[in-house]
Amino acid sequence: MAAGSSMQWLRSVKGVILDMCGVLYDSGEGGGQAIHGSAEAVRRLIGSGLTVRFCTNETQNTRERFVQKLCVMGFDISVSHVFSPAPALIHILRERHLRPHLLVHDDLIPEFDSVDVSSPNCVVIGDAADNFSYQNLNEAFRVLIGLEKPLLFSLGQGRYYKETDGLKLDVGVFMKALEYACDVQAQVVGKPSAEFFQTVLSDMKLQPHEVVMIGDDLLNDIGGAQRCGMKGLQVRTGKYSQSRNVEQLILRK
Amino acid sequence: MAAGSSMQWLRSVKGVILDMCGVLYDSGEGGGQAIHGSAEAVRRLIGSGLTVRFCTNETQNTRERFVQKLCVMGFDISVSHVFSPAPALIHILRERHLRPHLLVHDDLIPEFDSVDVSSPNCVVIGDAADNFSYQNLNEAFRVLIGLEKPLLFSLGQGRYYKETDGLKLDVGVFMKALEYACDVQAQVVGKPSAEFFQTVLSDMKLQPHEVVMIGDDLLNDIGGAQRCGMKGLQVRTGKYSQSRNVEQLILRK
Helix, strand or coil: CCHHHHHHHHHHEEEEEEEEEECCCCCCHCEEEECHHHHHHHHHHHHHCCEEEEEECCCCCCCHHHHHHHHHHCCCCCCCECCCCHHHHHHHHHHHCEEEEEECCHHHHHHHHHCCCCCCCCCCCCCHHCCCCHHHHHHHHHHHCCCCCCCCCEHHHCEEEHHHHHHCHHHHHHHHHHHCCCCCCCCCCCCCHHHHHHHHHHHHHHCCHHEEEECCCCCHHHEEEEEHEEEECCCCCCHHHCCHHHHHHHHHH | CCHHHHHHHHHHHCCECCCCCCCCCCHHHHHCCCCHHHHHHHHHHHHHHEEEEECCCCCCCCCHHHHHHHHCCCCCCCHHEEHHHHHHHHHHHHCCCCCEEECHHHHHHHHHHCEEECCCCEEEECHHHHCCCHHHHHHHHHHHHHCCCEEEEEEEECCEEECCCCCEEEEHHHHHHHHHHHHCEEEEEECCHHHHHHHHHHCCCCCCCCCCCCCHHHHHHHHHHHHHEEEEEEECCCCCCCCHHHHHHHHHH
16 A cells, blocks of 8 residues: 555544454453553544444453453443444344353353243354363254254354463364254354444444454454455454464465 | 166175174163174174174274173174274374374273374374363364474264264364364374275275175265275164254265
């Protein structure tokens, strides 16, 4: 992009969507820690008059607890400005009268307090971490294979993420496992789904070309945003520092 | 097939390869139980002068212990006539100077007693059952992703199997999970790999058109055999009784 057109494009930007893990903070034991300078950067973005929203595939907490955690790290973020997969899914479940069998993290369970989970007619998986035991996977599989038309929702489709004690498998890996077991294709709720980004854009009351998505994941953040007509900017924190990962994601695009 | 050509074909048959689980016995707690009449059928096949071999993707036991279990059920089977994935893999590991990280069933570990597992340069997964914990999957994943060229061997690629207490996820499901996590394709050792069937045919000293494969799995037994030029016959025991599974497998072919 020439310097002139770059400046022109920047002037047309009216809103910013920020990925959270790897952009605002690094996850890990004790909830993780803020990336140096990120809280101040968020304050300046909002202060500049841009419409700012936050978009995360985090499913190890309810949205409320997740935002509380970020506030403790020094961020000034409103719950209503944070878009995460679980509330988006609950909207779908209600619209389609679906009763999920949940294979999710214990701390996400309260998000589903108002949802009927009796006689399940679909399966929902999130980043369940240690709950991804053989027994729990078998249980989810049996529900799926017992349905006339197996219906699987996955809260994101990430491959892995980095915690302070090493790389950990993400929900997408177990989505692929259950997809293969039952010969179904999961419906992904969260990034990089176009519907998910569209919900955020609607809330911002902006057109895609007026919005920049900033993230560390080429597939879920940058690729997903670009497919919706937004610009995508990749930060050099979070996953970026894993050169292997970045190379693979570029090849995958 | 017309009756005449059917008879002609039957006369040309010189050997039989038998799948074991679902054909000779049903697996389950306490090791499972023989399918009524199967031990007698095996005796009659061998007595008729046909060359008989056994071909299984069983990886929850060493081959020796597995055959002992079948002997207790009333079968008269020689260990050297049983072909299973682990011994075939060990041959490959030795030829290629590979040192595996093992994610397998505890009872399969003794099969690898003679194999160097220090500083692993590949990952091997079998039907590890309860050993498919989140922690163990993360560990296998970290070994794989840490290799310059991730190398994953899977002992079979089954989707699921039936035990007396219900359906259970098979190794193929976790193979798909790790394939997705690391963006690699696993090398499958065992049925339906053509190399695996070829080893059995070489041992029988017969040509593919002279051999019938009898199994309950359309993909691993019948499909695999047909791709090698053998005839495949599906029994109505084991997986066959799950009409859903059969329909799906037919669609997949």
